[in-house]
Amino acid sequence: xxxxxxxxxxxxxxxxxxxxxxxxxxxxxxxxxxxxxxxxxxxxxxxxxxxxxxxxxxxxxxxxxxxxxxxxxxxxxxxxxxxxxxxxxxxxxxxxxxxxxxxxxxxxxxxxxxxxxxxxxxxxxxxxxxxxxxxxxxxxxxxxxxxxxxxxxxxxxxxxxxxxxxxxxxxxxxxxxxxxxxxxxxxxxxxxxxxxxxxxxxxxxxxxxxxxxxxxxxxxxxxxxxxxxxxxxxxxxxxxx
Amino acid sequence: xxxxxxxxxxxxxxxxxxxxxxxxxxxxxxxxxxxxxxxxxxxxxxxxxxxxxxxxxxxxxxxxxxxxxxxxxxxxxxxxxxxxxxxxxxxxxxxxxxxxxxxxxxxxxxxxxxxxxxxxxxxxxxxxxxxxxxxxxxxxxxxxxxxxxxxxxxxxxxxxxxxxxxxxxxxxxxxxxxxxxxxxxxxxxxxxxxxxxxxxxxxxxxxxxxxxxxxxxxxxxxxxxxxxxxxxxxxxxxxxxxxxxxxxxxxxxxxxxxxxxxxxxxxxxxxxxxxxxxxxxxxxxxxxxxxxxxxxxxxxxxxxxxxxxxxxxxxxxxxxxxxxxxxxxxxxxxxxxxxxx
Amino acid sequence: xxxxxxxxxxxxxxxxxxxxxxxxxxxxxxxxxxxxxxxxxxxxxxxxxxxxxxxxxxxxxxxxxxxxxxxxxxxxxxxxxxxxxxxxxxxxxxxxxxxxxxxxxxxxxxxxxxxxxxxxxxxxxxxxxxxxxxxxxxxxxxxxxxxxxxxxxxxxxxxxxxxxxxxxxxxxxxxxxxxxxxxxxxxxxxxxxxxxxxxxxxxxxxxxxxxxxxxxxxxxxxxxxxxxxxxxxxxxxxxxxxxxxxxxxxxxxxxxxxxxxxxxxxxxxxxxxxxxxxxxxxxxxxxxxxxxxxxxxxxxxxxxxxxxxxxxxxxxxxxxxxxxxxxxxxxxxxxxxxxxxxxxxxxxxxxxxxxxxxxxxxxxxxxxxxxxxxxxxxxxxxxxxxxxxxxxxxxxxxxxxxxxxxxxxx
Numbered sequence: 005x006x007x008x009x010x011x012x013x014x015x016x017x018x019x020x021x022x023x024x025x026x027x028x029x030x031x032x033x034x035x036x037x038x039x040x041x042x043x044x045x046x047x048x049x050x051x052x053x054x055x056x057x058x059x060x061x062x063x064x065x066x067x068x069x070x071x072x073x074x075x076x077x078x079x080x081x082x083x084x085x086x087x088x089x090x091x092x093x094x095x096x097x098x099x100x101x102x103x104x105x106x107x108x109x110x111x112x113x114x115x116x117x118x119x120x121x122x123x124x125x126x127x128x129x130x131x132x133x134x135x136x137x138x139x140x141x142x143x144x145x146x147x148x149x150x151x152x153x154x155x156x157x158x159x160x161x162x163x164x165x166x167x168x169x170x171x172x173x174x175x176x177x178x179x180x181x182x183x184x185x186x187x188x189x190x191x192x193x194x195x196x197x198x199x200x201x202x203x204x205x206x207x208x209x210x211x212x213x214x215x216x217x218x219x220x221x222x223x224x225x226x227x228x229x230x231x232x233x234x235x236x237x238x239x240x241x242x243x244x245x
Numbered sequence: 246x247x248x249x250x251x252x253x254x255x256x257x258x259x260x261x262x263x264x265x266x267x268x269x270x271x272x273x274x275x276x277x278x279x280x281x282x283x284x285x286x287x288x289x290x291x292x293x294x295x296x297x298x299x300x301x302x303x304x305x306x307x308x309x310x311x312x313x314x315x316x317x318x319x320x321x322x323x324x325x326x327x328x329x330x331x332x333x334x335x336x337x338x339x340x341x342x343x344x345x346x347x348x349x350x351x352x353x354x355x356x357x358x359x360x361x362x363x364x365x366x367x368x369x370x371x372x373x374x375x376x377x378x379x380x381x382x383x384x385x386x387x388x389x390x391x392x393x394x395x396x397x398x399x400x401x402x403x404x405x406x407x408x409x410x411x412x413x414x415x416x417x418x419x420x421x422x423x424x425x426x427x428x429x430x431x432x433x434x435x436x437x438x439x440x441x442x443x444x445x446x447x448x449x450x451x452x453x454x455x456x457x458x459x460x461x462x463x464x465x466x467x468x469x470x471x472x473x474x475x476x477x478x479x480x481x482x483x484x485x486x487x488x489x490x491x492x493x494x495x496x497x498x499x500x501x502x503x504x505x506x507x508x509x510x511x512x513x514x515x516x517x518x519x520x521x522x523x524x525x526x527x528x529x530x531x532x533x534x535x536x537x538x539x540x541x542x543x544x545x546x547x548x549x550x551x552x553x554x555x556x557x558x559x560x561x562x563x564x565x566x567x568x569x570x571x572x573x574x575x576x577x578x579x580x581x582x583x584x585x586x
Numbered sequence: 587x588x589x590x591x592x593x594x595x596x597x598x599x600x601x602x603x604x605x606x607x608x609x610x611x612x613x614x615x616x617x618x619x620x621x622x623x624x625x626x627x628x629x630x631x632x633x634x635x636x637x638x639x640x641x642x643x644x645x646x647x648x649x650x651x652x653x654x655x656x657x658x659x660x661x662x663x664x665x666x667x668x669x670x671x672x673x674x675x676x677x678x679x680x681x682x683x684x685x686x687x688x689x690x691x692x693x694x695x696x697x698x699x700x701x702x703x704x705x706x707x708x709x710x711x712x713x714x715x716x717x718x719x720x721x722x723x724x725x726x727x728x729x730x731x732x733x734x735x736x737x738x739x740x741x742x743x744x745x746x747x748x749x750x751x752x753x754x755x756x757x758x759x760x761x762x763x764x765x766x767x768x769x770x771x772x773x774x775x776x777x778x779x780x781x782x783x784x785x786x787x788x789x790x791x792x793x794x795x796x797x798x799x800x801x802x803x804x805x806x807x808x809x810x811x812x813x814x815x816x817x818x819x820x821x822x823x824x825x826x827x828x829x830x831x832x833x834x835x836x837x838x839x840x841x842x843x844x845x846x847x848x849x850x851x852x853x854x855x856x857x858x859x860x861x862x863x864x865x866x867x868x869x870x871x872x873x874x875x876x877x878x879x880x881x882x883x884x885x886x887x888x889x890x891x892x893x894x895x896x897x898x899x900x901x902x903x904x905x906x907x908x909x910x911x912x913x914x915x916x917x918x919x920x921x922x923x924x925x926x927x928x929x930x931x932x933x934x935x936x937x938x939x940x941x942x943x944x945x946x947x948x949x950x951x952x953x954x955x956x957x958x959x960x961x962x963x964x965x966x967x968x969x970x971x972x973x974x975x976x977x978x979x980x981x982x983x984x985x986x987x988x989x990x991x992x993x994x995x996x
Binding site: 059 | 319321322361362363366367369370372373374376377380381384392395396399400402403406410421422423
Binding site: 280283284285286389390393397469470472473479481545546547548549550551552553554555 | 612614615620621622636723726727728729730733734737793794797799800802803976977978979980981
């Protein structure tokens with residue numbers, strides 16, 4: 005038994021155990037963690053198979069992005085509100101057991117009788133090495149023979165993203181009440197009722213010397229005396245850039 | 246199997262790992278001194294000559310502190326999360342080329358731990374895995390501030406990892422490889438413009454990519470002004486609010502190791518790594534990485550912190566389109582250079 | 587006898603709430619132990635994601651019953667307590683109380699003392715604004731600003747220390763003036779500060795005023811419309827940032843504010859950035875006021891009102907003349923009895939209108955003492971500004987109100 009087979013056996017065993025953990029864990033976060041372990045082991049198996057690009061993509065896409073989003077959702081959802089996915093009715097459990105055993109038997113039969121034997125493709129290890137590695141080989145295949153399917157997939161994903169955005173948008177965006185019909189007690193300000201009638205009192209005319217230009221394209225109004233701007237605050241359309 | 250080569254490679258990996266850990270300790274000293282100088286203070290000076298023993302004192306303090314696990318915490322995840330962060334952080338140093346090949350005792354030794362043909366993707370994958378420490382730590386603490394920190398972190402890392410990856414595509418287009426060793430080699434042939442020798446560093450041919458990489462790298466390592474997951478003025482400690490003692494120090498160390506690793510990566514990808522005007526060698530790489538580390542600290546003293554929505558807006562509305570434009574432009578120029586346009 | 591210790595009932599401070607099928611709210615308890623609630627403010631936030639749907643400030647964690655204490659102390663004994671309300675601008679609090687008592691007594695301090703009171707109050711305003719700027723910037727994430735601001739505040743505290751021996755709780759003003767002489771090198775110390783500070787202030791503005799992140803975090807955040815500001819009873823920069831021209835120094839001048847030339851900055855947008863600009867400009871105006879006071883103040887003359895039964899007699903005559911010694915004895919042992927009546931006086935504190943209301947029943951102890959602290963009133967506007975903002979904005983909003991919990995809770 006070569007070292008590679010030994011390593012494969014170890015990785016495969018861990019991956020299978022972790023996959024079992026995904027199903028068996030009671031806590032959804034633990035399930036997700038077990039899935040991370042499984043994915044990382046699968047990626048390691050890709051490395052043994054000299055598919056380094058696939059391994060890196062597996063980790064970046066599945067572990068680094070998709071599972072993070074899954075965790076994100078799990079954390080946002082109240083654990084009490086999760087649908088019951090352990091147990092269920094006895095009929096469901098029995099059905100699941102039978103279907104699972106059937107699938108297992110099918111796969112085992114296929115493997116043991118060696119009915120699934122693929123034909124070797126055009127990319128022999130020598131051919132891959134000739135173009136500079138499996139990244140380059142993958143690129144050549146995907147972007148020459150399969151340009152259209154890739155573009156279609158991209159458009160499909162974009163449409164799905166936009167659809168998700170539209171669906172997730174809150175129906176009523178919160179808007180703070182802009183017009184407040186309140187009477188005020190005060191020294192220097194437009195009476196609230198006047199504003200509500202749509203009558204805006206005229207703004208005070210400012211002399212050039214009363215304006216002070218500040219950074220960030222803002223101006224400050226400099227009041228020389230306490231009697232300035234008493235009818236009206238220095239506030240209005242004119243100063244709102 | 247060539248056991249001598251295997252052993253020499255192993256010894257080199259051991260050295261790299263330990264140098265990274267030692268550097269990380271003194272990175273905290275460097276940061277405190279630079280911060281102090283910029284803020285009109287003196288910084289650590291009592292512990293040993295010039296305060297040089299301060300990191301060691303800090304380490305002892307953190308290791309000797311009580312390790313508190315909150316009552317409602319998800320105990321297993323709480324204990325594993327800092328280890329995950331800490332173990333993943335130094336791994337990216339494995340693909341950084343610290344030089345070419347040297348002969349020691351008649352044995353050829355490569356000054357890099359591994360030359361993988363998808364080295365850059367490997368580093369990105371590690372970054373993607375590293376976020377698990379933060380998310381799980383925040384989730385397991387059973388604290389609302391931690392949870393908010395973890396959620397922010399998850400969203401931030403996913404967004405900025407896309408920018409980080411796309412900002413590097415220009416470099417790949419120019420160099421035609423994903424291997425850091427080959428990218429470094431590609432930068433070592435100087436360009437010549439009418440007799441003037443210009444180093445072929447990718448910062449000169451990929452200025453936009455470099456800026457994007459720099460911003461995304463700061464965000465990826467959760468440093469100011471993108472330190473939202475641990476924004477102390479809003480979320481107290483963010484994801485590590487409930488951590489204490491050496492588990493806290495694991496998060497802390499992981500952050501510093503990540504900073505060093507990203508600086509080494511930036512120096513290798515954009516600044517020619519070990520390439521220098523005279524006497525190429527690892528010292529050039531160290532000097533360039535130190536420049537980036539200084540830049541990190543400089544940012545921290547100077548800039549206020551972004552708000553969460555502004556941070557995401559920056560990534561998706563500004564940086565991502567710019568990165569795509571950069572890729573398109575670089576691709577066009579490359580085609581023109583190959584005479585295909 | 588055994589002492590029975592009962593477990594305190596746990597107070598549930600946060601719970602999650604299902605608002606509708608798709609929206610869930612999270613209640614986050616911010617404070618009273620939190621790095622950026624400026625002491626012991628507690629804010630109960632209702633969050634939907636990072637957006638705030640409800641904000642409920644809870645105060646009282648630093649309540650010491652200062653007003654009630656004042657109703658059990660003789661008038662002059664209460665001055666040190668005013669230091670402990672807004673402890674970052676102690677001289678201003680001293681001034682507000684002392685002026686109110688003087689108004690009740692119908693006395694007025696000598697001209698020289700009035701000028702020095704103005705100088706000290708304006709220095710206190712500067713010190714307070716520096717603490718505000720440092721902590722506000724620190725909350726928003728600009729780490730270094732706090733250290734720069736505290737560097738300049740040290741200079742002001744050194745001036746206070748030179749003048750009265752204390753740096754934070756100064757207790758520097760007395761009913762009727764000052765009993766300590768002005769140290770001869772004090773004017774030069776202040777002039778040195780005036781020479782240094784404008785350059786330093788430009789450095790702060792270079793760091794913040796046009797910084798894109800600072801602008802993004804402050805512009806359009808926490809907008810208070812002028813009518814809302816007035817209805818909430820805001821004063822100080824919170825009111826003037828909204829463009830309402832009300833500054834007690836201009837509206838009802840006290841001391842000699844009508845003799846000095848200064849301007850009141852008014853904001854035009856009413857957001858966090860405008861309040862920042864207004865306070866920065868106020869610091870410049872304070873410098874101008876201090877400069878004019880230093881030029882106008884008489885170099886010689888009494889610092890304290892003499893020959894009044896309400897004022898403690900000066901030390902030298904206490905030790906040389908019999909009548910002053912007796913007067914001093916009675917003043918210390920029995921205090922003084924002001925006329926019956928009630929009085930309210932407001933001054934422009936660094937945070938807004940600081941008012942003291944005293945009811946006198948003719949005894950040496952006030953019948954009622956009420957302190958209207960500006961930040962207590964200004965804090966009301968926090969829920970208004972916070973609703974619909976992001977979690978990170980809350981710290982900016984707490985910072986922009988400029989609260990000191992000692993003053994809010996009293």
